[in-house]
Amino acid sequence: MNIGQAAAASGVSAKMIRYYESIGLIAAPARTEAGYRVYASDEVHTLRFVRRTRMLGFSIEEARELLALWRDRGRASADVKRVALQHVRDLEAKIAELQAMAGTLRHLAKTCHGDDRPDCPILEDLAG
Amino acid sequence: MNIGQAAAASGVSAKMIRYYESIGLIAAPARTEAGYRVYASDEVHTLRFVRRTRMLGFSIEEARELLALWRDRGRASADVKRVALQHVRDLEAKIAELQAMAGTLRHLAKTCHGDDRPDCPILEDLAG
DNA sequence: ATGGACCTTCCCATGATAGGAAGGTCAAGA
DNA sequence: TCTTGACCTTCCTATCATGGGAAGGTCCAT
Incomplete structure (x- = not known):
């Protein structure tokens, strides 16, 4: 899944996906030999989580915190x-x-x- | 009246006064020989107008519009x-x-x- | 092989404000 | 008169989240 498809599937623009990666909000995905980012459904799921978080008015730092809690099964x-x-x-x-x-x-x-x-x-x- | 005094008198920070001047929201004031900005009470009045406008949530462009209306006696x-x-x-x-x-x-x-x-x-x- | 739709990185812009560096000026006190 | 500290100047940087665009590479279908 290319970044454009991940964007369509998550509702997060390709521009913002790259940005979220650059600030460490989401992990860097795998790349093809040509350097294209490749996303799995798991990563799209994370993007949707971030999008929903942002739509509720949380800042990116709060999104980071909520993402960490989401991933922490012992929270x-x-x-x-x-x-x-x-x-x-x-x-x-x-x-x-x-x-x-x-x-x-x-x-x-x-x-x-x-x-x-x-x-x-x-x-x-x-x-x- | 120096910029610091104009800031204290208007409630607009010196930083913002210079910024408002740079974007043409307020006119450039007179200068001393040394280059210091000199403000008269008229200009402080304008600054207070802008401050109040901003405090009511108007954008700077809207402040510009309201300032023009304020100055237009035939509005x-x-x-x-x-x-x-x-x-x-x-x-x-x-x-x-x-x-x-x-x-x-x-x-x-x-x-x-x-x-x-x-x-x-x-x-x-x-x-x- | 070519064209078009995609991808990459890098730079710039937004809106309003604040912080700071480097250097000049002014006034008061020793 | 000299010094000191508070002020002033311009210029650059950052914030926050997002979008726009250029220059160039890739992929797939015709």
């Missing part, structure tokens, strides 16, 4: 849960931050006429 | 409101995305024992 599920819940807290903090921004802006926009006249509470607020 | 408030409401929609989309991630993870974490045992629905989900 404690508490360790996985701890990583997951910490990430939930990070997400919640980010959400609260964005909601505060949106709330402020919605309020300002409500008090702005939004017509041809130049006076605008949004700009007045930005100007302090 | 229509509708133009400002449009930019603001578009940004609210962007924020809402981002919030929804993060909430989906957090929701999935909270659900997975709830079904995970979180003890010494290795079986973990979080990892099972990531593995697909």
Whole structure:
């Protein structure tokens, strides 16, 4: 399986597969004599794991941690849960931050006429 | 007023003030004979505007747009409101995305024992 | 044998910010 | 007056995750 097929099968672009290899997130695969990377289904499975991890908003370093736990048959599920819940807290903090921004802006926009006249509470607020 | 004082007065770091100048977001200030940047209160005001804009999550390009509207005395408030409401929609989309991630993870974490045992629905989900 | 679809490595770009090196300037105190 | 330390200058580097593209090699079907 070439890198293009592994990309199609995993949903991770060939570009990112090479990148993940270069930073040691995934192991270097076998090569053909011509130097082409060759992937087995096991490696595609790992790529899918990484992809799902990233889609849930984990950083690559967190993906590295989760991959290690996944491969460690003797892991404690508490360790996985701890990583997951910490990430939930990070997400919640980010959400609260964005909601505060949106709330402020919605309020300002409500008090702005939004017509041809130049006076605008949004700009007045930005100007302090 | 030196760049350090302008930074303290505006809340924008000296590093970022120089960067904003380099990308043309703010105008190049006067210089002393020795080459030091010299800021007037007007320019500090502009910096504060940019800072507030950034704190509300607008991109630098959006800040550029809002700055231009701020300086245009003949603007229509509708133009400002449009930019603001578009940004609210962007924020809402981002919030929804993060909430989906957090929701999935909270659900997975709830079904995970979180003890010494290795079986973990979080990892099972990531593995697909 | 040729063409096109693939692969390789290497470099560059993004967006916003920070860190640091090497060197010049300024003001205050000895 | 000299020194010292706090400031300033420019330039280069890094972050994080991803994509784009060039130059060149490989593979397979026609």
